[in-house]
Amino acid sequence: GAGVSQTPSNKVTEKGKYVELRCDPISGHTALYWYRQSLGQGPEFLIYFQGTGAADDSGLPNDRFFAVRPEGSVSTLKIQRTERGDSAVYLCASSLLGDRVDEQYFGPGTRLTVT
Amino acid sequence: GQQVMQIPQYQHVQEGEDFTTYCNSSTTLSNIQWYKQRPGGHPVFLIQLVKSGEVKKQKRLTFQFGEAKKNSSLHITATQTTDVGTYFCAAPLRAGGTSYGKLTFGQGTILTVHP
Numbered sequence: 001g002a003g004v005s006q007t008p009s010n011k012v013t014e015k016g017k018y019v020e021l022r023c024d025p026i027s028g029h030t031a032l033y034w035y036r037q038s039l040g041q042g043p044e045f046l047i048y049f050q051g052t053g054a055a056d057d058s059g060l061p062n063d064r065f066f067a068v069r070p071e072g073s074v075s076t077l078k079i080q081r082t083e084r085g086d087s088a089v090y091l092c093a094s095s096l097l098g099d100r101v102d103e104q105y106f107g108p109g110t111r112l113t114v115t
Numbered sequence: 116g117q118q119v120m121q122i123p124q125y126q127h128v129q130e131g132e133d134f135t136t137y138c139n140s141s142t143t144l145s146n147i148q149w150y151k152q153r154p155g156g157h158p159v160f161l162i163q164l165v166k167s168g169e170v171k172k173q174k175r176l177t178f179q180f181g182e183a184k185k186n187s188s189l190h191i192t193a194t195q196t197t198d199v200g201t202y203f204c205a206a207p208l209r210a211g212g213t214s215y216g217k218l219t220f221g222q223g224t225i226l227t228v229h230p
Binding site: 093105108 | 121159160203205217218219220222
């Protein structure tokens with residue numbers, strides 16, 4: 001079937017605004033991951049879901065960032081009071097099991113620009 | 116925090132030359148993954164190494180995992196222009212508990228191939 005999809009592909013917002021980024025994982029994949037990638041850097045872990053629950057949210061930089069996965073499929077990353085430093089590509093990935101380190105399939109990312 | 120160090124940051128080669136990127140950790144890794152990201156694209160899984168001293172080959176690509184499971188390398192023989200991109204290693208690094216899904220990525224090695 002289809003790979004991981006993310007919407008929107010690009011998002012420009014003003015400082016202080018609220019944004020939501022959506023991720024549709026591969027059907028049947030239990031685990032879902034959010035990463036943030038700045039130019040010239042590797043993906044930086046934000047949060048990881050196993051089913052509906054956040055198994056590890058230690059990468060969320062502060063309480064302005066929040067993510068949900070209410071039905072164990074689609075996930076939304078929410079950023080409140082955006083700051084210019086939040087500008088980056090936000091990548092979502094999914095994997096089949098997640099109870100061990102298995103192959104992660106990445107989506108195309110959402111490029112967030114905060115002006 | 117714990118890191119995965121990757122060198123070199125950049126590598127420019129002539130088509131047909133070989134290329135190697137190295138990944139090092141100060142702690143023993145349970146396993147290591149390699150990803151490739153084409154310019155403007157998203158990371159794509161290449162391989163996972165689990166066993167001490169493991170060597171895996173994919174056509175012109177050879178992946179090695181060190182005996183101490185603290186380092187890994189990716190070697191490309193006779194590069195082609197299609198090899199252009201950024202190569203990342205990634206490993207699960209514990210931070211106070213087991214988090215199998217939390218991958219820490221190296222900075223990546225940007226490979227350019229001149230025809």
